[in-house]
Amino acid sequence: MQASKSDLATLVATVERFGESLRRGTSRVYDPVRVGVLRVAAERGKVRPGEIAEVLDVLPSSVTRHVQVLAEVGFLVITTDPSDRRASLIEVTEAGREQVRQFVQAGVDVFGAVVADWPGEDVRALTGLLDRLLADWAEKGTDHQRAHRAKRRFGWSET
Known part of the structure; x- marks a missing residue:
């Protein structure tokens, strides 16, 4: 049986x-963007700031500011991209990897509490449902958001 409009409204409100x-x-x-920059760099190896901005869906200028701060504290290294001398490559340091590990452990500790x-069965069930929701969102959600956004404009959100 399909979910009712009321079920969907409740799901949206809960999420x-x-x-x-x-x-x-x-x-x-x-700062979630700063942690995101560090995580993407740790996951992808050498990466351009523009790619990080795309993955995080944030402005490139925001990534640039965070990369500079993270490099100053020794969590990232910035080098010139050999294939395009105008571009930079970002790489996580071992200290940056340790920060990512600590961040992940903090999340485990908080959610664990x-x-x-x-x-355990409930935790695994929720995890499975959230994984399914994320996969379906990646497949269908963004296109539906764009289509809906094209049809409707919310005046207060455009200012």
Whole structure:
């Protein structure tokens, strides 16, 4: 049986509340874009700042500022791209990798405390459903957002 409009409205509200709660909680502890820059560099090896901006869906100028700060503290190294001397390549250092490891462990610790009373079966079920939601979102969500955005404009969001 398909979900009703009421079911979907409840899902949207719940996901939005969870996203906002996560955003508020994390922004008190760290800059999510800065951590994102570090994580992408750790996952991809040598990478251009523009690619990082694309992956994170943020402005390239924002990535540039974060890369500079992360390089100053020794978490990233900036080199010239040999295939295009005008471009830079970003690479994570071992100290940067350690920061990513600590960040991941902090997430495990926090989520572990939140779901400490949950049965493992519930944690695995939620993880599976979230993985499925993310995969379906990647496949269908962005196109539907663009189509919806083209049809409707929210005046307050354009200012």
